[in-house]
Amino acid sequence: MRLFVALHLPPALREALSLLRGSMPGVEWVPAPNYHISLRFIGEITDRHVMQEIDLALGRLSWKPFEATxxxxxxxxxxxxxxxxxxxxxxxxxxTLQSQIESLLRRAGLSPAKRRFQPHVTLGHLRTTERPAAIRWVQSHNLFRGKPMQIEHVTLFESLRGYEEQIYVPRAEYAWNPALQLSVEDE
Structure with missing residues (x-):
């Protein structure tokens, strides 16, 4: 299983972001259901014991709900x-949430994250030869500001390779308060 921990965006925000699809030719746009804010890439996990350790570690998360924009x-x-x-x-x-996730996963035996945390939502991919057009796209969308979203849980995703695209499947959700029980939303 190829896993990562992320913030799953609310459906209304994913729909609003999907309106940006097609705003530049030559881009392989990410499907709206895959929009997320990565908190920690875990990678390929095949050992059931390691999976259980990851689940136990993320089950210890505790923070107060906050807004992200x-x-x-x-x-x-x-x-x-x-x-x-x-x-x-x-x-x-x-x-603090991302740091807590990193710390808990390292204590569970995972290697440190390879990249510095830079929160973002990827909308699409393009060849480097399209960089001048991409710079113009960034300049024309640089004032974008979404509505604040409430962060009350994090999601453990599995990344599957579908026909011509990645499919991200929520495998578990972890509430801001470990005493709360959440179920993965069906979409």
């Missing part, structure tokens, strides 16, 4: 592919 367009440059994304307004609450 998407703001400003970004171009995330890569060596062969770039990504169009929206940033997430940084807050001490978001940073």
């Amino acid at each position: 998407l703001t400003g367009a970004l171009l995330k440059e890569g060596s062969t592919m770039d990504s169009l994304a929206l940033g997430v307004e940084r807050s001490s609450e978001l940073d």
Whole structure:
């Protein structure tokens, strides 16, 4: 299983973001159900014991609900592919939650995260040769600001390879208060 921990965006926000699809030719747009804010990429896990340790670790999360807001367009440059994304307004609450996840997963035996935490929502991917057009897209969407969303749980996702696209399947949700029981929403 290829796993990651993220904030699943509310359906209304995913729908609003999906309106940006097609606003630039040549982009492989991410399907709206896959929009999320990654908190920690875990990677390929095949050992059932490690899966249980991850679940136990994430079950220990505890924080107070807070709001997060998407703001400003970004171009995330890569060596062969770039990504169009929206940033997430940084807050001490978001940073503390991500740090707690990192700490709990490391204590569960996972290696440290390979990338520095930079919260964002990826909207699409494009070839690096399209970078000038992508820069213009970012400039025209740089004032984007979403409605604040309430953060009350985090989701453990499995990434599956579908026909021509990735499919992200929610496997478990972890509430802000470990005493709360959540069920994965069906979509």
